[in-house]
Amino acid sequence: MFEVILTRRKRFGWRWQVCDQSGKIFADGFERTRPSAKYHGERALFFLLSQAYLRNRSAASSEDLRRAQLRSPDGAQRNPGPSCS
Numbered sequence: 432m433f434e435v436i437l438t439r440r441k442r443f444g445w446r447w448q449v450c451d452q453s454g455k456i457f458a459d460g461f462e463r464t465r466p467s468a469k470y471h472g473e474r475a476l477f478f479l480l481s482q483a484y485l486r487n488r489s490a491a492s493s494e495d496l497r498r499a500q501l502r503s504p505d506g507a508q509r510n511p512g513p514s515c516s
Contacts (some may be wrong), residue, residue, distance in 0.1 A: 432451065433450065433451055433457070433479065433480070434448075434449070434450055434452075435447060435448070435449055435450055435469070435472035435473055435475075435476050435477055436448045436450060436467060436472075437465065437468050437472065439465075440461070443461075443467070444461060444462055444463040444464065444468070445461070445462050445463075445464065445465050445467070445468035446459065446460070446461050446468070447459060447460050447461075447462065447468040447469070447471055447472030447475075448472070449472060449475050449476050449479060457475075457479055458472075458475040458476075458479065460475070484489050488502075
């Protein structure tokens, strides 16, 4: 679970951080206004989540493609040969 944390800095503005439950910071930044800090923090959270989704989706589709390539037209399994991974 991730969260966006906004922290007021004395005279200078607002700091935003995207953290997990253990407190590890995945993204952070600084903005002059609170609405701007909130926007940028939520934008970073959305980007982080969308990249994780796309990475998982890409890995799943490449595995499906690999399985399809291992099958010959008659449905028999072929020898995959050496693997890069």
